Amino acid sequence: MVRILMCSSSLKVKGGMVSVVKNYLNYPHWEGVKIKYVPTHIEANKFVLMAYFAVACIRILWLALCERPDVAHLHVAERGSFYRKAFLLRALRRLGIRVILHHHGAEFERFYNSLSPKGKQYVNKILRMADLNIVLSRRLVSMITDKAPKAKVQVLYNAVYAPPANPYDIKADNVLFLGRLGHRKGVYDLLEAIRRTDKDLPEGVKFLLCGDGEAEEVSRKAKALGIEHRIAHVGWSDGKQKEDFMKQSMINVLPSYNEGLPMAILETMAQGIPNISTSIASIPEVLHDGKNAFLIRPGDVDALCRCLLKLVGDEDLRMAFSRKSYGLIKEAFSLDANIHKLKELYADMKDNAQ
Template sequence: MRRLKVMQVIGQMEVGGIEKLAAVIAERCSGDRFCISVCALGGDGPLRQELEKGGVASFCLGKRPGLDWRIVLRLSRLLRSEKVSVLHTHHVGALIYGVPAAVLSGVKRVIHTEHSHDALDDNPRLRVLLRLLARRASTVVCVADEVASYLEGVVGVPRGKLQVLRNGVDTELFRPGLMDEPLWSGLVVGTVGRLDPLKDHLTLLRAFRLLVERVPNIKLVVVGDGPLRGELEAASRGLGIGDRVAFLGRRSDIARLLRGMHVFVLSSVKEGLPLALLEAMASGVPVVATNVGGVPQVVQDRHTGILCPPGEPVELAQSIHQLILDEELRRRVAANARSLVEHSYSLKAMLSGYESLYAAAANGTGGAH
């Protein structure tokens, strides 16, 4: 049987949530039915090495900062040379280049996934552009109900075009257990994510400074890299907690590191449905997360975790401290969170959803349902 050729387009070859999802789709969807590649608008990066290890074809288009219309021609040529049948864009930036490239190359089937709406909130022109370009997509996938509501109510994408397909994680890889070698002799508070302004690690550092005053033997482990790393390392020293904060950078052993954490914290000011949060919940780590985007869909306060408002270090510190003090609460929310992810956010369900969308699009029957 001839395999259906699908090309995913992402912004860059970094190892963030969107990029990680694209890699999982490419590597784990049925290899008998689909041949899925990944193309970055920007330049080379660490994700490309991971894709090559997994046997996934990858491409980089070398996009310059700002609008770079050369990318449309480069992408259209690539789509033709690779004989792509279905184009799958991630985030509105990829859609802007993907739709005209699909038109030029004759690719008739486009699927678009919108992971959050932070880029759209303060940009009405971008919202108009998304609404217009979405007409060319057979389906616009939203990773959370909250994202779908925003695209319908604020952007104006017709409801019939939208389909909610929740992010999923591998619950066999991300599972409860003990780390082979502890990260720290005492309590470990941890976070995983790209070090950029939307993740608001500065609020987490300020909250942790308050925690250090109450909990003597505690460490903060920050996993991930990004443009703010130097600034955040300097901030930790300025707050007097430099010796209590470990910046581990980009890591490939996330599942192992999560098993070494006692509390996981998501301090973001904007989110869709973050994979790192789902991975922590699947790993049986009790979570404290900010009440933003699609997060309340999975973190039900005091049932599957603790919710707190964004940008509030005092309340964030209090929420983390509450979990540290209450062992029964930690156990209960961790068990409930693991159960929720197993039943509603499995990798198998997510991959099956994308496989169905690809097949339907190729057959000309694509559309939300």
């Protein structure tokens, strides 16, 4: 039995990293692996957050001393998330616990470049200290090795559950946006594209803008642009509502400026929903322009308009993209394959520690 101590945010926190963790914790076939999960972060003011993290640290150190996990699997982003996990990594390594840093941060490079030389040295030291750094794609390996050439790195793509058969409804007439509402995810570019294409879109096409963040500002902007009649939802959606929205959607649009490997893209692909996104980060490793999706440059609203109108108006193309997207998820990004590889990594780390 391999004993794992896993740490990330509270499962009530919104975002892709927590979606990955939920997939892991809900997976039914962890034979040979026992996971103890301790959340280290909540969405709160800094004083509550500091107190929450302090209590989590006490619990983690108690588990490390009393239950002696074989591996600590720490999910990490940038800024505060990195420093919290760095503190835990150093403490756990001193206790002889092997540590994985599983990197999810879409803005890690921006965070790193903002640091002083001393701050960069500290980050480099933490990357080297980890027994293993997991990144979400091949492109992101250099994100670690350029800073810490001796750091150990493995690629483990995000993965999702895919239903037994492609559930895509070719007659669906909604366009979906799944992501934090704000500039980084390109939601304001999407609003402008809706304004420009409004007169050319079929009357029944509505847009579902699903995410936390700047919901009030997005609603005000939609009103100012005169496109309120096109907006069917603004705000966070999860659980049954999110499932229903995906069933009703013919396209997912995510015109992001910074990303890792967005769970929103994988989740919609698993439902057979064609995507329009940007050719950044790891996205081109799963979305292949003109084959299973359309890719544009960040900020290119003209291209976004063209792709949106083309996909909305061409059922055959949407169906072709749907089949290829769903097939790729089943073949290469299934949760079964992801966890099989993760089990192997855990076992290797345990064996190498003995």
